[in-house]
Amino acid sequence: MLAGFAAMLAGTRTSRATAPLLFGYGPQSTALAQSDIESPDPAASAYTNPASACEPGTRLLAGHAYAWTDLTIDDRAMPLRGIAGTDLAFQLGRRIGRRWQLGGAVAAHLPDESLAQISFRPGSEPSFVRFEPSPQRAVADAVLAARYAALSAGAGVSVLADARGDVGFLLGQDGNGTYADGATNVELPYRLAPLVGVGVDLGPVGIAGRFRGAQAVGLDLATRADVSVTGNPLNGTTLVTVAGQSGYVPATWDIGARWNPSRELRLTGALQLARWSRAPSNTAEVTMAVRLGLSPGQIEARFVRPSLRDTVSPRCGVTWTARLADRPVDLRVGYAYSPSPVPEQTGLTSWADAPAHIIGVGTGVELGQAWGIALRADLAAQLWMLRERTFDKPSEVLPFAHYRAGGRLFDLSAAMEAAWR
Amino acid sequence: MQHVLWLRTVVHRLVRASRPAAAAALLLTYAPTSGASVWEVFGFGPEGVASVSAQAATANDGTSVFYNPGGLAMGRGTQIELSGTGMLSWLEAQGATQPIHDPAGGSLAVGSDVPLEGPLANRLRVGFGAYALPSKLMRLQMRPGTDPFFPYYDNRTQRLTVIPAVAVRLASWIGVGVGANVLAGVSGPVDVREGQSRGLETLLQQDVRTVAGWVAGLRVAPVPGLDLALAFRQRFGVPFHVITTANVAGVPLRVDVDTAEALYDPAVVVVAGAVQPSDRVRLELDGSWSRWSAWRGPLLSIDTTVSALSLASHSPEGLFRDTWAVRGAGHWWFAKSANAQLGTIAGAGYETSMLDTSARQGRTNFIDGPKLMVGAGTVAHFPGLIGRALSLSVGAQWQRVAATVQDKQVCTSVPCAPDTLVGPDTDRPGEGISNPGYPTLRGHGGVFVLSVGARVEL
Numbered sequence: 070m071l072a073g074f075a076a077m078l079a080g081t082r083t084s085r086a087t088a089p090l091l092f093g094y095g096p097q098s099t100a101l102a103q104s105d106i107e108s109p110d111p112a113a114s115a116y117t118n119p120a121s122a123c124e125p126g127t128r129l130l131a132g133h134a135y136a137w138t139d140l141t142i143d144d145r146a147m148p149l150r151g152i153a154g155t156d157l158a159f160q161l162g163r164r165i166g167r168r169w170q171l172g173g174a175v176a177a178h179l180p181d182e183s184l185a186q187i188s189f190r191p192g193s194e195p196s197f198v199r200f201e202p203s204p205q206r207a208v209a210d211a212v213l214a215a216r217y218a219a220l221s222a223g224a225g226v227s228v229l230a231d232a233r234g235d236v237g238f239l240l241g242q243d244g245n246g247t248y249a250d251g252a253t254n255v256e257l258p259y260r261l262a263p264l265v266g267v268g269v270d271l272g273p274v275g276i277a278g279r280f281r282g283a284q285a286v287g288l289d290l291a292t293r294a295d296v297s298v299t300g301n302p303l304n305g306t307t308l309v310t311v312a313g314q315s316g317y318v319p320a321t322w323d324i325g326a327r328w329n330p331s332r333e334l335r336l337t338g339a340l341q342l343a344r345w346s347r348a349p350s351n352t353a354e355v356t357m358a359v360r361l362g363l364s365p366g367q368i369e370a371r372f373v374r375p376s377l378r379d380t381v382s383p384r385c386g387v388t389w390t391a392r393l394a395d396r397p398v399d400l401r402v403g404y405a406y407s408p409s410p411v412p413e414q415t416g417l418t419s420w421a422d423a424p425a426h427i428i429g430v431g432t433g434v435e436l437g438q439a440w441g442i443a444l445r446a447d448l449a450a451q452l453w454m455l456r457e458r459t460f461d462k463p464s465e466v467l468p469f470a471h472y473r474a475g476g477r478l479f480d481l482s483a484a485m486e487a488a489w490r
Numbered sequence: 491m492q493h494v495l496w497l498r499t500v501v502h503r504l505v506r507a508s509r510p511a512a513a514a515a516l517l518l519t520y521a522p523t524s525g526a527s528v529w530e531v532f533g534f535g536p537e538g539v540a541s542v543s544a545q546a547a548t549a550n551d552g553t554s555v556f557y558n559p560g561g562l563a564m565g566r567g568t569q570i571e572l573s574g575t576g577m578l579s580w581l582e583a584q585g586a587t588q589p590i591h592d593p594a595g596g597s598l599a600v601g602s603d604v605p606l607e608g609p610l611a612n613r614l615r616v617g618f619g620a621y622a623l624p625s626k627l628m629r630l631q632m633r634p635g636t637d638p639f640f641p642y643y644d645n646r647t648q649r650l651t652v653i654p655a656v657a658v659r660l661a662s663w664i665g666v667g668v669g670a671n672v673l674a675g676v677s678g679p680v681d682v683r684e685g686q687s688r689g690l691e692t693l694l695q696q697d698v699r700t701v702a703g704w705v706a707g708l709r710v711a712p713v714p715g716l717d718l719a720l721a722f723r724q725r726f727g728v729p730f731h732v733i734t735t736a737n738v739a740g741v742p743l744r745v746d747v748d749t750a751e752a753l754y755d756p757a758v759v760v761v762a763g764a765v766q767p768s769d770r771v772r773l774e775l776d777g778s779w780s781r782w783s784a785w786r787g788p789l790l791s792i793d794t795t796v797s798a799l800s801l802a803s804h805s806p807e808g809l810f811r812d813t814w815a816v817r818g819a820g821h822w823w824f825a826k827s828a829n830a831q832l833g834t835i836a837g838a839g840y841e842t843s844m845l846d847t848s849a850r851q852g853r854t855n856f857i858d859g860p861k862l863m864v865g866a867g868t869v870a871h872f873p874g875l876i877g878r879a880l881s882l883s884v885g886a887q888w889q890r891v892a893a894t895v896q897d898k899q900v901c902t903s904v905p906c907a908p909d910t911l912v913g914p915d916t917d918r919p920g921e922g923i924s925n926p927g928y929p930t931l932r933g934h935g936g937v938f939v940l941s942v943g944a945r946v947e948l
Contacts, residue, residue: 244915255629
């Protein structure tokens with residue numbers, strides 16, 4: 070139960086990678102395969118690059134994204150949920166004097182089915198560590214930014230929570246017969262991950278950097294059972310403690326660049342380093358403290374850290390601005406290569422993953438003014454193609470000694486943006 | 491004659507305006523659950539604390555997202571208020587002081603116009619209210635069934651509270667608004683068993699789903715200097731339902747834990763009126779009804795199977811009853827100049843007990859009584875100092891819970907009635923009783939609340 074609390078605003082599941090980390094936040098980033106670190110949509114700047122949150126104006130973005138998953142292990146489809154959620158973002162920037170700009174932004178991603186799914190799977194069962202339910206987790210970022218001349222910088226936090234505490238229940242007996250009673254005391258302390266962005270805008274050329282801290286939900290929850298019922302084999306006290314890190318998302322370092330060869334054309338590129346090697350075990354540690362009339366054979370279980378690999382992912386994108394019916398229309402295309410952080414499996418764990426080619430396309434249209442608001446619509450699609458990968462463990466006696474992993478993901482993202490400039 | 495016409499106008503406008511809102515409030519009262527907040531128990535911000543929450547017909551800034559979203563529509567510009575609130579408990583149960591855990595937190599209240607043109611110009615406003623504890627999102631504490639405690643105050647203020655709201659000014663004299671009290675509930679299984687590794691492996695799958703309770707309100711200003719308000723807050727509880735299964739040395743253990751409505755706030759309907767006889771004085775009177783009778787109680791519901799033995803907890807029923815409250819507040823600007831205004835706030839209120847003291851309790855030892863609330867505060871307003879104005883305020887409140895006493899009844903023969911106490915021996919059920927409320931359950935005390943804040947108008 071307890072894990073559940075963990076999620077209240079954040080939460081996660083077995084592993085890894087929130088939906089925005091996989092596909093990008095908002096249609097522009099999705100279409101450009103997240104190569105837009107230097108030139109994000111300012112409304113989405115809290116996630117994409119905090120340094121852009123000082124762009125003058127007020128912007129409100131509301132969008133939705135849905136990703137179909139077709140991931141297979143040994144040609145059998147893995148029953149994964151569609152990755153769907155609503156994006157809500159707000160950005161406010163003001164010019165202060167001739168050279169200064171100040172601003173702030175918030176961005177939230179709210180999965181459709183639940184704010185979060187927290188889970189620990191049995192460590193030996195096959196699972197897609199990057200794509201299983203962690204994309205179902207909510208994201209909540211808040212940043213402040215400032216710009217002086219060509220230099221801009223922003224910083225903020227992404228908010229999560231841990232869960233710790235205990236649940237106790239008593240099964241007892243009095244003169245009137247048996248009875249049950251219980252109590253809980255569970256806390257959700259904050260866990261904040263830092264967000265930092267910097268940028269240099271030199272007119273037709275710009276460079277930027279971004280850092281997002283690692284995130285996970287730490288669980289440390291104990292269930293205590295006191296049983297005192299005549300003749301019951303579990304009479305005594307049993308304390309089961311489950312502890313672990315659920316929904317780990319690695320720290321990422323991004324550098325990006327932009328070049329505008331002409332007024333209509335914009336080229337973007339980025340490199341992302343994801344520190345998967347710092348990932349904790351994605352299975353829960355279980356300990357049993359037993360004071361009973363019998364002794365269980367197992368009183369403790371710990372899995373080793375997964376020893377994932379850091380990955381470097383190159384990304385690029387092209388934006389062409391055309392005019393259609395006298396309205397500016399952005400046409401976007403992007404490509405990225407996403408290496409797999411999962412090493413060869415040689416032990417009890419059976420994680421599945423494969424390198425992926427990512428292609429994105431999209432468009433954005435200025436819709437004009439309504440009630441004094443400048444409206445804009447954006448649409449994007451992104452395809453992940455995982456290269457089929459075979460895992461062969463060194464011993465046939467290990468669980469899931471041989472298996473193949475591969476598949477595709479297809480993401481559609483649409484958003485409306487209102488701006489007061 | 492003029493007074494009659496004035497009265498007819500007021501009544502006519504009020505009836506016309508309140509029909510849909512009253513219908514909506516009635517419907518929402520019976521809507522499913524949507525946690526308790528520090529605002530519900532003590533008030534939102536320094537002015538809310540000082541006025542003992544008599545604010546439904548007055549608030550038009552960010553705090554109106556809680557008091558009455560309809561009032562948000564009657565505001566102008568942008569207001570941002572940050573405040574801190576602390577609580578100190580002198581509640582006593584069986585001679586022991588009952589602390590309020592996590593007794594301090596901070597609130598943010600924002601109200602702002604939405605700059606639109608055309609038919610929506612100057613009509614739409616948005617608001618946002620949030621309360622956060624300094625170090626944690628929330629604490630969920632469900633006590634053992636025999637603990638003596640005050641369910642009205644226990645584990646009701648230890649959570650994040652977030653209410654976004656939107657309001658529309660339909661005409662210059664009427665505004666409606668709606669907000670959502672948003673949090674999350676949890677359900678899912680936890681299974682500890684031997685896995686492929688032949689060691690203990692945990693399968694844990696928890697879904698955290700959004701729960702929301704509506705806050706809706708109507709504000710009418712039929713004539714200058716008079717404001718009338720109707721506000722509704724849907725009941726709010728944080729649901730948790732988790733089934734834990736484990737295998738201990740071959741003995742199956744299954745525990746179904748259900749905390750249907752933790753951090754509970756009842757559905758509340760508030761009717762309020764405020765008059766401003768001069769530009770220095772404002773008076774408000776609120777009446778409210780809180781539907782505590784719908785609460786399933788503050789205890790964990792447990793259904794468990796150990797080996798072949800199935801046991802379930804049985805929460806007492808019929809102990810909670812609806813409450814009525816009346817609250818009044820006055821605001822007096824006693825010093826006004828071009829650069830500064832100083833005002834004072836005083837409030838007082840009374841609320842009936844949410845516990846039916848005529849119903850005898852068995853194992854449980856819930857304590858509550860009628861409450862007397864007294865508040866006071868001061869506001870300093872500095873036009874043009876920061877933005878359009880800066881306001882600094884402080885508010886204090888004392889809530890006094892009347893003494894309650896209940897003699898416990900001892901079971902004389904098995905099977906025992908649920909409202910009796912029993913000892914460990916079936917043959918002598920009235921002997922050896924260890925319940926902490928035996929032989930007499932007693933409680934009384936009070937809570938002191940202090941809030942300080944700063945508000946900027948832009």
